[in-house]
Amino acid sequence: MNRTDVIVIGAGHSGLAMSARLAAHSVEHVVFERGEVANSWRHERWDSLRLLTPNWQSRLPGYRFDGPPDGFMTMPEVIQFIDRYAAFVGAPVRTGVNVTSVRQDGDGFRVMTQGGEWRCRAVVMASGAHGIPNVPALAASLPASVKTLTARDYKHPGQIDDAGVLIVGASATGLQLADELRASGREVTLAVGEHIRMPRVYRGRDIQWWLYVAGILDQRFDAVEDLVRARRVPSPQLIGTPERATLDLNALTDRGVQVVGRLVGIDGRRLQFSGTLRNECAMADLKLGRMLDNFDALADASSVGDMLGTPQRYAATRIDESPRLAIDLARERIGTVIWATGFRPDFSFLQLPAFDHKGRLRHHGGIVDVPGLYVLGLNFMRRRKSSFIHGAEDDVRDLGAHLAAWLEDSSNVVPLRARHARRAANSRG
């Protein structure tokens, strides 16, 4: 049996940043990675994707990306960035090690991998928030003649038949795929439910700058009124392009994308869409207006207000008088349905009582309800920015300190030195 103090699962930006913190606390640990460093960025993203955060924001503890500050990293750049960070921090990464189960074992954990069995005192799950694509249950009712894929399977338009495409979901992913597939000449229908509308640039500054200076990115999980709701808020409709373009429903409508309501039913070849589209768009427009009002008030109260562009308001989302409520797949020649309906983390390896009645991990800002177990990178986990690359820094500092203190707490476990002595005695015996 192999032993270490802490096992970190996942060598993405979060796992590596945590590894650096553990090293700073002199905590013995190992990082298990099912594939390669930055695995999901290498294999589970589409080719044209760029980060939604500008380069000036793309930083990890003690490390920043050396590129034009207002640009957006391509996937090869992200992979190289994380690869170099792994080397920079000298993380003890073991690649190609898939964790198959984590169980309680006395005062610690037993971690099973394909490469053998480990015993440790604490586990940090840094395998990301995008483990499993969310596919609605009604997907099972689609006729077999229709090809389906998730946003994780999508790489480029060449994968898709020339026939029409229905994209379900209108957050950043759904809008970007709709735009790319429409530009490739395909007929695209986009099913739109609740969404968050944002311009890329407002008054000359990236929207992420505004979210940062308004303190929104740093909002803490224990300071919001309805955390369950805050964690469920869809990701904003954004795209990262060298032109710093805004991508919204009006832009897609102008380019010939057909916008319909949320997909709510499948009856043979007939798809049914919700009649709530108008209200969903009205809510997104109102929310955008309130956000910009707040930003303008912030600018007025600050000395940098004069250095910004002039305030602006955006045209309301244009929706047909009577948006389509039903589409016949065959008649409209829709051959492919893409689920851009979000992801959920994969904790299926966790054989511990750590879940609520809906199967969600029970944790308090990343400190799981099982002592010694921690998680990273989830949506609004400790702060609104927790799921961003730049969000790792504050979270690993907090959780790294918590973890180190927990290990040191002699009332929890046999003190470190005594344990080492015992281990040495055992190995001699």
Place this chain on the structure above:
Amino acid sequence: MKQTIQAVDNGVNVEALLGARQALTDTPEAAQFKWRATCSWVRGTHSRSTVQSFFGLGSEQSHNTEFKYDADHPAIFASEDKGATPVEYVLVGLASCLTAGIAAVAQNRKIQLRSVKATLEAGMDLQGILGIDSEVRNGFSGIKVVYDIDADATKEEIASLVAQSQRRSAVFDIVTNPTNVSVEVR
């Protein structure tokens, strides 16, 4: 001069609603409700429906009194016009659900309402129910709801009240999204 700050009161007990929300989050089984109605044919297209009992919070519940609703069709349908048409009851249900929601959301957002008035109109092509054209659906081709609201709030805040009320409305959901309906004879 002494100024008094009037507390916002729309007659909605928000604390009780928020308390119920918390209680039902902790005990999801108590959140399972059943709503009921009965309907008896009177004569012609005239029927009388009643509403009294319902199930919720884990046990049988009841309105204080039995409510009665006559439904019929107007004279131009060769009916005796003893009550509103069933489709008008749908509009009543939608309007009263959205309006109740507006009051609750306003109370929660500390917005004093002075008057709230909804005017509804639903289009219908009778070629559907009369079986003249199979392409035409039986139901509404669309529903238009117009609110006139007088409140201590900006235009945007009022629009936001109305939008949030739609998002949390049961009847809005029922009319905008499909629902399985089973009708049996015993």
